[in-house]
Amino acid sequence: MSEWWTYGLSDLLLFSPSTYYRLLERYNLAVWPAQPIFLALGLALPFLLRRGRMAAAILAAAWLWVAWKFHLRHYAGINWAADYFAAAFFVEAALLVWVGVIRKELRPRLPGHGIELAAIGIYLLALLAWPAIAPVEGRPWPQAEVFGAAPDPTAVATLAIALLGSPPARWLLLPIPLLWCAVGGATLWAMQAPHAFALPLAAALTLVLAFVPGRRQS
């Protein structure tokens, strides 16, 4: 479209909040028990940081799953842009496989300093707090967003692990999750979702932490 700048956020929202939340619910029921499996993998991931390849493989599987099952098979039903989102998620999965599994360059730093602890904090929020958003907002549990199954917590968890990674890996892996925080945050903002601030806040925190001077440079 040649006049995108004339559109506000609400003009670009193609569906109602209730339709989006219903989609989450129907998706969760359709892919069960993917959620507890990904949650278990996500909980194991911090203990696998010494083995960067395993951590990268888990994240890659999550991005692959969300691209295929969420974006292409479900979200595309109400959002024609979901095909593009799926492409971006496939690219992130490929980057994780290439950087983390094949080239072994993720090399996450173990928690020990403030920045690393903050990254782990963000990771745990993505893993444990994100599923609670739905019930906290008064929506039913089947609408919960779980790491590995839903895009938002998957993107935030990846931001945290990428922050722990070596600089080359970090800067390769951060852009797409950051971009998703912008897209997903804008969608939630247009939906007037109470937690619309969460994705942009996670992205902003990540960027601040990534640029904090004195952190590991290699």
Place this chain on the structure above:
Amino acid sequence: MPHSPRRRDFLQAALAAGVGLLLPGAAAAPAPILTRPIPSTGEALPLVGLGSWITFNVGDDAAARDACAEVMRNFFAAGGRLIDSSPMYGSAPAVIGYGLARLGAAGRVFAADKVWTASASRGPAQIEESRRHWGVSRFDLLQVHNLLAWEAHLPALFAMKAAGRLRYVGITTSEGRRHAEFERIMASQPLDFIQVTYNALDREVEAHILPLARERGMAVIVNRPFRQGALVDAVARRPLPAWAAEIDCASWAQLLLKFIVSHPAVTCAIPATTRVDHVLENLGAARGRLPDEAMRRRIAAEVGRL
């Protein structure tokens, strides 16, 4: 004394009226639905149609699709005809098609869709895909959505019309976008329809576009009559003025719609909704007395104060 019927209260009134209609002699027949002719043919269109932006984009959710079909059933039962959609609206065209098939209403609807692609060559395939979604033999009206690649699409639409594969051709814009270019196209192209945003607050089209539509003999469809619901929400905080009854309005939504459809250039307003009570309420604005110019000024002033 002012009273303040809320939008949901209309359901009770509508149900009461419906019950009355089932009892012989219990209630008078409803006023006939008001229509206005399409200037290029004289074909009459009800003053209120049905939009599908956001509301009908429910994907393959069976329960939500059934709810949309129920809205359509009540829309047709209340005398509505024109339903408007676009390939931009996600699954809305397919959901409309589901409803039409379920209701057996493909022959009753005035099917208005759009072409929305920057690619000239992609236009015909997109139109055919939309037609399959709707399940109609042909569209009544195809519009170039928000003027996107209009130079390429309009000749194709005029060719479809000449070949008998389309009845009317139009262009659309919304929320005041590209009005100057819109007017130039209106002045130079033999359009049957235009579609613009117009309501008691967004009145820019009154200056040039609506007079030009009358002068050029073009039907006018009005989108975003409620600013996507925000206008109704804003005015509903205040009581409905008592004088609304003078033009047979039982709610703010009807008052807002009657302001729009009483403009002599306007052919049809297309509010969108997911609710049966709202679609009945909206169709109610196409019945009874319409405001005259003095009353229109009064409505605009009342809404403008809020």
